[in-house]
Amino acid sequence: NYMKDDNVSQETKNLIASLPSDKDFMGYGLYNYKGCWYYPNTLQAVLDFQKHFKPRGTDIILASLPKGGTTWLKSLVFAVVHRDKYSENTQTHPLLSQNPHDLVPFLELELYANSQIPDLTKFPSPMIFSTHTHLQALREATTKASSPCKIVYVCRGIKDTFVSGWHYRNMLHRTKMDQATFELMFDAYCRGVLLYGPYWEHVLSYWKGSLEDKENVLFMKYEEIIEEPRIQVKRLAEFLKCPFTAEEEECGSVEEILKLCSLRNLSNLEVNKKGTTRIGLDSQIFFRKGEVGDWKNHLTPQMAKTVDEIIECRLRGSGLIF
């Protein structure tokens, strides 16, 4: 129901009336608030979380675009941060019995959704949260904190993100949408008019943030985690101030975490094959192929050229390359 407007206060309705608006590829209204597109209920939740969320210095916030590698990042960070607790008895690891999205809740899509104002002090520290908002929107909440918390962003190439999103929609609706809808959705990505879009604004917000504040914002790439998983997980642990010790490395702790968090392992667990997440989604729809370059099976060369040109133009001069 995040696309709807049944949880929107009168104040937010007035705000929405003043915002640039457009429609998503399904015809649902999207509103542009401070450079980012939202559905009404999502905007309400973002405003609520900006107003009420006050991170503790020990909190970790994971950020991503939908289909950018969120599930993998959630499981990796959870496994890295809590590795001491489960190193003795790996059979009791929470990732074996719970979906990563239930271990690392979304701020605006779960905790602050439906006009809820949760009491987050009940969560043990360190707590890991996640968000799909761009960095400027997240900063409106985090600047209230007395000490900065760590933010980890995962970015994935736009073509694979788009194709993953297409499959996700089909799985969500349990039906394969037609070619015309595929093209409409592609057009929406190219125009940037989609929830949390435009893609390039999102990616650039975290890219620039990571350059300006290396200590607290880490920018990771899905493709790099696939290509050099050990290096990237060690980089993640160092950033989170819990680097792997020489002893841990020797006894294969990095490999263990990678194995635990692998797509193959997670997607074959009973909880992820059959269960539903706390927000009511089939757990299995978060796991598919997990490959780099699957877009080649879905986009025509012309489509790829179009979107590549857009991205090149939008990212030019930023130093961020794919």
Ligand code: A3P
């Ligand atoms: P594909 O649809 O290309 O397979 P998100 O987690 O942001 O929703 O993104 C989902 C994408 O990440 C899907 O990509 C999914 O298969 C992939 N994914 C999920 N869990 C993964 C894991 N443990 N390792 C690698 N990729 C994973």
